Amino acid sequence: MIIDDSLDKIAADVAICRLCRLFRTRTNAVPGEGSSLVKAVLIGEAPGRSEDEQGRPFVGKAGKILDYVLRETGINRSQIFITNLVKCRPPGNRIPTVDEVTTCRMYLDREFAFLRPKIIGLLGRTAYSTFIGGDGFSSDRGRILKKNGQTYLITFHPAAAIYNKSLIESLKSDFTKMSSEFGL
Numbered sequence: 184m185i186i187d188d189s190l191d192k193i194a195a196d197v198a199i200c201r202l203c204r205l206f207r208t209r210t211n212a213v214p215g216e217g218s219s220l221v222k223a224v225l226i227g228e229a230p231g232r233s234e235d236e237q238g239r240p241f242v243g244k245a246g247k248i249l250d251y252v253l254r255e256t257g258i259n260r261s262q263i264f265i266t267n268l269v270k271c272r273p274p275g276n277r278i279p280t281v282d283e284v285t286t287c288r289m290y291l292d293r294e295f296a297f298l299r300p301k302i303i304g305l306l307g308r309t310a311y312s313t314f315i316g317g318d319g320f321s322s323d324r325g326r327i328l329k330k331n332g333q334t335y336l337i338t339f340h341p342a343a344a345i346y347n348k349s350l351i352e353s354l355k356s357d358f359t360k361m362s363s364e365f366g367l
């Protein structure tokens with residue numbers, strides 16, 4: 184266990200990490216981003232092209248949808264911490280492999296240990312299957328559920344709404360539920 188950790192230390196370690204194959208193809212590693220005083224953490228799958236170029240999470244098309252949904256539901260981006268299962272972009276935006284997610288998990292665990300979030304928003308199927316397990320994403324989407332003492336919101340990845348705009352209303356509904364139940 185790392186004591187006296189900080190978000191800056193975690194970000195610095197991520198920036199130089201070479202623990203899995205994804206370091207070979209990244210431009211920049213993308214650590215989580217947000218205040219140290221948040222109640223909610225949102226977890227996506229992996230950085231995309233824009234995130235890889237800028238070294239920041241959710242700054243591309245999916246990030247714009249996320250910003251819109253947050254704005255529409257009255258949640259300030261400073262009220263949440265945004266991160267990904269893996270901190271480096273998989274080539275061609277493929278889904279990260281289980282061993283890549285497992286290797287990178289220690290950074291997520293350090294972020295959680297530091298932030299102690301009241302709720303974790305799992306954005307999309309890959310985050311869902313990593314934390315909840317199984318293939319019940321469709322039936323669980325929109326629910327707030329507990330596993331091993333941690334509370335999770337199950338919702339879509341904003342990238343899914345790029346080509347299916349109807350999902351934006353579902354995202355707004357899910358984020359409104361999270362906001363009202365957790366006082367964001």
Ligand code: SF4
Pocket residue numbers: 197200201202203204205206212269270271283286287
């Ligand atoms: S994806 Fe995670 S484990 Fe792999 S190189 Fe990047 S920071 Fe390290």
